[in-house]
Amino acid sequence: MKKIILLGLFLFLPGVCFAANISLNDVIGTLQGPFKSDVIKTRGTDKSGIFDFQGDFFQESHIAAIDRTQRGSGFVSFLFEYSTTNKVPRAMFRWEYREPSQQEVVSNAQTMWVYLPENRQVIVSDIAQVTQQRADNPMTFLTGLGNLARDFSLRWGLPDHDQDGNPILELKPHRVSSLIRSLRIVVDRRAVKDYVENNQVGNYFPILATTVIDPSDNRTTIEFSNINFNRGLSPSFFEFRRPAGVEVVRPTGSEMGF
Numbered sequence: 001m002k003k004i005i006l007l008g009l010f011l012f013l014p015g016v017c018f019a020a021n022i023s024l025n026d027v028i029g030t031l032q033g034p035f036k037s038d039v040i041k042t043r044g045t046d047k048s049g050i051f052d053f054q055g056d057f058f059q060e061s062h063i064a065a066i067d068r069t070q071r072g073s074g075f076v077s078f079l080f081e082y083s084t085t086n087k088v089p090r091a092m093f094r095w096e097y098r099e100p101s102q103q104e105v106v107s108n109a110q111t112m113w114v115y116l117p118e119n120r121q122v123i124v125s126d127i128a129q130v131t132q133q134r135a136d137n138p139m140t141f142l143t144g145l146g147n148l149a150r151d152f153s154l155r156w157g158l159p160d161h162d163q164d165g166n167p168i169l170e171l172k173p174h175r176v177s178s179l180i181r182s183l184r185i186v187v188d189r190r191a192v193k194d195y196v197e198n199n200q201v202g203n204y205f206p207i208l209a210t211t212v213i214d215p216s217d218n219r220t221t222i223e224f225s226n227i228n229f230n231r232g233l234s235p236s237f238f239e240f241r242r243p244a245g246v247e248v249v250r251p252t253g254s255e256m257g258f
Contacts, residue, residue: 022167022192024154024156027187028154029201030187030192030194030201030206031148031169031207032145033049033201033202034145034146035080035145036049036147037082037089049082049202050205051079051080051082051229052078052229053078053205053227053229053230053231054075054077054078054227054228054229055224055225055226056224056225057073057074057076057222057223057225058222058223059071059220059221060221061219064216065216071099071100072097072099073098074095074096074097074098075096076093076095076096077093077094077238078091078093079233079235079237081109081235091107091109092107092108092238093105093106093238102117102118103116103117104240107127107238108235109238110126111124111125111126111127111240115240115246120245121246121247121248121249122247123250123251125251148171151173151174152172152173152174154169154170156168156169157169161189164189165189166187166188167187167192169184169187170182171183171185177215179214180212180213181213181214181215183213184210184212184213185210186207186209187206188204188205188206190204191204191205191206202230209221209222209224210222
């Protein structure tokens, strides 16, 4: 079951518009704007974009073949390193699961560590190798938030908003993927309102929840809460320090360590 939970990390919509004055492009702009590569030009202000974030998450994974649902929760941290030459930032992350069991998934954008305390093991993978082996990996969603159209087609979800009026988008990968059939994103309506009325981004964290459906109808939903951003996280926070007595496992072949 751990593999199902960890897979959901990387798996981070037609309909009637949820409000008459809100367009699909407005919602896409709200979602992409805080993570565009050109935010580096205005980094002097905290509200120019989102450079890092931390908060709680709740995850629900449904395994279609056996009709079983597993739930997990914990604390997540992300850091985006922007440059003037690359269109997408380097993404560093730390997922700390508290339930149903303790485990960590950490990456400094070069190496990924999957730490399983109860097994006293850490699985170490090279991010470049992972990307090369699995070119259809939906992890590109996490590293390419500022340029989603590069990897996905975007449309309204069905329904196009949740019960609180937050718009829902559906993303489908341009290339056939063995890991993802569609990705649904619930966007914070406050962020959309700020984008439409004030022509600005970065005052609200735009992502409330994501749902990934794979070709086998397995479904993973992650809900975010208590998100704080632009806290000035250090890259050193995304280095895994192996506890004494923990075995290092290096996957080979098509294994990816999650």
